[in-house]
Amino acid sequence: MNTNAGTQVAQQPANSKKQQRTFWLLLLTVIFIIIGVVYLVYWFMVLRHHQETDNAYVAGNQVQIMAQVSGSVNSVAFDNTDFVHQGDVLLTLDPADAEQAFARAKTALANSVRQTHQLVVNSKQYQANIALRKSELSKVESDLQRRIVLGHADAIGREELQHAKNAVDNAKAALEVAIQQYNANQALVLNTPLEEQPAILQAAAQMRDAWMALQRTRIVSPVTGFVSRRSVQVGAQISTETPLMAIIPAELMWIDANFKETQLTNMRIGQPATVVTDIYGSEVVFKGKVVGIDMGTGSAFSLLPAQNATGNWIKVVQRLPVRIELDAQQVAEHPLRIGLSTLVKVDTANQDGPVLANTVRKEPRYETSALTLDLAPVNQMIADVIHANAG
Structure with a gap:
């Protein structure tokens, strides 16, 4: 009996441990x-509608600064990383040549005004000459009529009568010459006001061009932003094709996310996106939306596109750039830089948007008034020159 009782006591703890182990295994199962079920439900409801890529980078406008006229650089006002406002003078060129060209154009306008004014004065002179020729014609015609009467009475010789007829013919010819001279001069002036004469308009346009070239020796920033990639140096001789520097607007940033072609099936314009940048980490999550899907892959637009029709071909999954527009307020609070790495997630659940843009932009996406010159000062100068030389 004692032996059986001991055996039963030993089996009870073993059975208890086995039951506990079975319970915990079942619980873990x-x-x-x-x-697993929760994950499957979450994947079906949420995760399957999200496309993610870390092949995404910050992009933005790089406004290339180039001169509109050639010249030698006198000064460079800003350097890399400097902040500039729209309209700030970035650098200046030696204005000596432009000033000389403007002075020549101003002198040419004055000379043109005087020459054109002379044509107007000549019209009055030709009119007076016509009146004189008419008076002379009337006189010789009267003389001829008297001599004809005397000739019938044989009071004068035939030679004198012929001279009177020749005098009338000469007077008529002289009158015709005077009239044609007047008409030729009128063809040049055509009763047009002095300031609207073609020669003066041409000279005024040349003076205006020279003035604009002089103003453009001061190269201004077309946008507000930060100076980058400055290559111009003081003393350099630059042309209109010389890159000088770039201005990067800090607020005009977006993300170029390169998704695989297999991820684009349900992607539409207008879908929301989240962006995490390496510079700020997961503490700052940018909100954005899909605003466009590019019309070609990166390899198709590369400098040396792949020639898949030659040699041994290996299929490579292509990537297509997708533009993600960021929230402007977030970008202002957390500035980004061109080229920074990001992680982009797009929610593709709502597929109501178009695959490609189907509306035409009504307003210019980018514009500036900094490069537009106010012509009022030079127009006043032109008016002053015309007035001073019009007589």
């Missing part, structure tokens, strides 16, 4: 099944 149930927990894993629940986790």
Whole structure:
């Protein structure tokens, strides 16, 4: 009896441990099944509608600064990383040549005004000459009529009568010459006001061009932003094709996310996106939306596109750039730089948007008034020159 009792006491703890182990295994199994079911539900409801890529980088406008006229650089006002406002003078060129060209154009306008004014004065002179020729014609015609009467009475000789007829013919010819001279001069002036004469308009346009070239020796920033990639140096001789520097507007930033072609099936314009940048980490999550899907892959637009029709071909999954527009307020609070790495997630659940843009932009996407010159000062100068030389 004692032996059996001892055996039963030993089996009870063993059975208890086995039961506990079975319970915990069943519990863990149930927990894993629940986790699996929850994940499947979450994947079906949420995750399958999200496309993610870390092949995404910050992009922005790089406004290339180039001169509109050639010349030698006198001064460079800003350097890399400097902040500039729209309209700030970035650098200046030696204005000596432009000033001389403007002075020549101003002198040419004055000379043109005087020559054109002379044509107007000549019209009055030709009119007076016509009146004189008419008076002379009337006189010789009267003389001829008297001599004809005397000739019928044989009071004068035939030679004198012929001279009177010749005088009338000469007077008529002289009158015709005077009239044609007047008409030729009128063809040049055509009763047009002095300031609207073609020669003066041409000279005024040349003076205006020279003035604009002089103003453009001061190279201004077309946008507000930060100076980058400055290559111009003081004393350099530059042309209109010489890159000088770039201005990067800090507020005009977006993301170029290169998604695989297999990820684009359900992607549409207008879908929301989240962007995490390496510079700020997960503490700052930028909100954005898809605003466009590019019309070609990166390899198709590369400098040396792949020639898949030659040699041994290996299929490579292509990537297509997708533009993600960021929230402007977030970009202002957390400035970005061109080329920074990002992680982009796009929610593709709502597929109501178009695959490609189907509306035409009504307003210019980018514009500036900094390069537009106010012509009022030079127009006043032109008016003063015309007035001073019009007589």
